[in-house]
Amino acid sequence: xxxxxxxxxxLVCMALVQLMTPGLAFFYGGLVSDKSVLTMMxxxxxxxxxxxxxxxxxxxxxxFGESLMFFGNPFTYFGMQNVNVNEQLGGGDGGIPGLLFAAxxxxxAVITPALMxxxxxxxxxxxxxxxFIVAWLLFIYFPWCHWVWGGGWLAEWGVWDFAGGIVVHIxxxxxxxxxxxxxxxxxxxxxDQPEEQASFDKPHNVPxxxxxxxxxxxxxxxxxGGSALASGGPAVIAAVNSExxxxxxxxxxxxxxxxxxxxxxxxxxxxxxxxxxxxxTPAAGFIQPWGxxxxxxxxxxxxxxxxxxxxxxxxxxxxxxWGVHGMGGFMGTILLGLLADAPECGQAASFPVHCVNPGTxxxxxxxxxxxxxxxxxxxxxxxxxxxxxxxVINFVVPIKPLDETIRSGLDAAEHGEDAYHTPPKAYALTTxxxxxxxxxxxx
Numbered sequence: 279x280x281x282x283x284x285x286x287x288x289l290v291c292m293a294l295v296q297l298m299t300p301g302l303a304f305f306y307g308g309l310v311s312d313k314s315v316l317t318m319m320x321x322x323x324x325x326x327x328x329x330x331x332x333x334x335x336x337x338x339x340x341x342f343g344e345s346l347m348f349f350g351n352p353f354t355y356f357g358m359q360n361v362n363v364n365e366q367l368g369g370g371d372g373g374i375p376g377l378l379f380a381a382x383x384x385x386x387a388v389i390t391p392a393l394m395x396x397x398x399x400x401x402x403x404x405x406x407x408x409x410f411i412v413a414w415l416l417f418i419y420f421p422w423c424h425w426v427w428g429g430g431w432l433a434e435w436g437v438w439d440f441a442g443g444i445v446v447h448i449x450x451x452x453x454x455x456x457x458x459x460x461x462x463x464x465x466x467x468x469x470d471q472p473e474e475q476a477s478f479d480k481p482h483n484v485p486x487x488x489x490x491x492x493x494x495x496x497x498x499x500x501x502x503g504g505s506a507l508a509s510g511g512p513a514v515i516a517a518v519n520s521e522x523x524x525x526x527x528x529x530x531x532x533x534x535x536x537x538x539x540x541x542x543x544x545x546x547x548x549x550x551x552x553x554x555x556x557x558x559t560p561a562a563g564f565i566q567p568w569g570x571x572x573x574x575x576x577x578x579x580x581x582x583x584x585x586x587x588x589x590x591x592x593x594x595x596x597x598x599x600w601g602v603h604g605m606g607g608f609m610g611t612i613l614l615g616l617l618a619d620a621p622e623c624g625q626a627a628s629f630p631v632h633c634v635n636p637g638t639x640x641x642x643x644x645x646x647x648x649x650x651x652x653x654x655x656x657x658x659x660x661x662x663x664x665x666x667x668x669x670v671i672n673f674v675v676p677i678k679p680l681d682e683t684i685r686s687g688l689d690a691a692e693h694g695e696d697a698y699h700t701p702p703k704a705y706a707l708t709t710x711x712x713x714x715x716x717x718x719x720x721x
Contacts, residue, residue: 280365280375287509288374288382294500295385297493299326299392305490305548306396309597312482313687314400315697321407322392328408329391332415333384334358340420341383342367342428349424355380374507382504383427390419390446396597397454400478400684401461404692406675413667418449418660426652437652438614438639440516441505443560443607444656451604452657453664454595460668463594465681478596484544491548495524498555502562515634516563519570520555523562526574527554527581534582549602553581556606561614564639566632569617573610581606604657611653614639615646 303322307315329337336352338361343354355361358380367376391411395402402410425432426439439445464478481487503517531550536542557577558570565573584601595601618641623629626637639645671677683691690696 284508285374288378291500291504292382294497298497299389301490301493304486308483308486309481310399316695317688321395325388325392329388333387338380341423349421390450393450394454397595397599398457398461399596400464401678406671406677409671437648439560440563441502441559443611447556447603447607448656449660451600452660454599456661456664458593461678487548506563512563512635519562522570523554523558523574524551527578530578550578553577553602553606556603557610560611564635565617577606580609608653612649615649
């Protein structure tokens with residue numbers, strides 16, 4: 279018999295992770311211009327279709343099938359065969375149904391390629407994008423998922439990743455960085471196009487950003503908490519640590535923006551929360567709450583610094599995917615080797631009561647070295663392979679739209695739709711004296 283409580287818990291977590299992809303669409307959509315918002319959103323939503331189809335047919339088997347070194351055997355679970363609702367994956371009693379595990383993991387595969395879209399905003403045509411996400415999953419996501427989570431060589435070596443610091447954030451973040459070398463920068467505004475109207479970096483809808491952040495944060499409880507794959511202590515600590523790290527990073531980023539810019543901003547606050555959540559992801563179920571507090575500080579400060587370095591290097595990572603997701607996952611993966619429980623928590627049969635996930639990872643110099651090696655290898659592999667894939671695709675199907683199309687907006691050119699059908703209102707800055715004069719006249 280399967281565990282009914284854990285099954286119910288994981289069904290909810292699966293739905294929460296699915297909700298994160300529409301949340302990402304709103305988050306990214308609000309950050310881009312009003313003429314490219316639909317393009318940004320459809321790049322997230324289409325992953326829910328394309329990736330799910332690929333996952334159902336061969337993706338799950340590539341990741342969790344019988345190991346063939348580079349990836350799993352595509353015929354072990356082809357078309358979800360040998361995956362059912364009455365027993366765990368591979369047979370046995372207890373735990374959650376194999377089909378639920380497959381569906382839950384599929385939600386991770388859906389959102390991961392969508393994370394990259396923020397880096398190359400306004401510079402990717404839809405047809406080559408569809409080709410890219412399929413190739414990217416086959417050559418980057420599926421192998422790394424198998425190596426780390428599917429019993430591959432990194433798992434056997436002793437590398438740990440609780441909820442996707444390596445498999446999700448490093449792969450997507452450093453692949454996004456590689457895409458910049460292919461798509462280049464967005465074109466500068468023309469002489470007849472005022473700078474303020476042509477600014478690509480100004481969010482067109484801040485409430486969308488806040489809504490997207492809310493959906494992402496809400497879903498992250500299923501993303502990290504559900505990675506325990508059962509209702510119990512590890513799920514509790516993962517969810518609580520996610521809240522702590524996200525909250526600390528949110529406030530830290532707000533304070534940094536306030537000090538540097540003179541005013542606290544909602545966009546910076548939202549980006550800070552995402553940075554904290556991304557940083558804690560690989561360690562969420564393996565560290566004490568104080569460790570999550572540390573990762574919240576490191577995530578906000580480290581990711582903010584990376585975003586500033588990116589600007590200094592004049593890399594047009596439109597929505598700072600590399601700085602927030604790539605480097606957040608990178609730092610969290612490495613620091614897991616320092617922040618995990620002490621060695622006395624390494625035995626599942628006998629352990630002190632304070633241990634959060636006994637019988638798993640413990641802190642040590644050796645573990646730190648393994649985490650550093652895995653993070654660096656994943657970053658390098660993702661960058662190089664993504665660059666090669668994009669070069670090949672660009673040779674066959676041009677990726678980047680014409681400069682004039684980018685300036686005018688991709689929504690109409692690529693999809694024949696507009697997000698808004700009424701002209702925007704002009705809001706003038708109003709002083710206290712203007713308000714006083716207005717009210718005195720009305721009275």
